[in-house]
Amino acid sequence: QKEVEQNSGPLSVPEGAIASLNCTYSDRGSQSFFWYRQYSGKSPELIMFIYSNGDKEDGRFTAQLNKASQYVSLLIRDSQPSDSATYLCAGRTGTASKLTFGTGTRLQVTL
């Protein structure tokens, strides 16, 4: 069983819409979660991280964490074609431990 699961997509949303990317995890010991964006042929880029239950907003991005449901999501408001990429969700059990990545969700923002 994969520890961090994501729908591979592609998730297609029109420009200007809200993109909702979801992630579930199996390890209840996971304490912190990270969202990375990876363009084709490039390395991952950190978008946001979240430790506490609830929402965390940064510009057009909002991360949501529900530890009881073991669910993490990333909302992208006013989606732009430049947001088209693969979004990786990762969890970590402690500050000194390694990240466990999901396989990523490919987002396509259409004109």
Add this chain to the structure above:
Amino acid sequence: GAVVSQHPSWVICKSGTSVKIECRSLDFQATTMFWYRQFPKQSLMLMATSNEGSKATYEQGVEKDKFLINHASLTLSTLTVTSAHPEDSSFYICSARDLALSEQYFGPGTRLTVT
């Protein structure tokens, strides 16, 4: 965010030769560095974790004698692919973390092609 660099960005080598890839943290001290490999259209695969001054911890299935990792300073880690073969052709990405930062930042990656 913190900056991590890698050198070279791409390399072509002949089968049987060795290749060294450098990973540097430019504006923070990386107590821990990670090496990943990614094949086309596949997810990231963690190869090993290294802490400064200690031996690297390799993931299951990764040959430590083939992929030599050195993390001699708080800003530099190297990955040497020894006796490279065409199946080692991949995108190698390092990542660095400082406990004070908590977040983990990726380098731009090195594309290795073994002919």
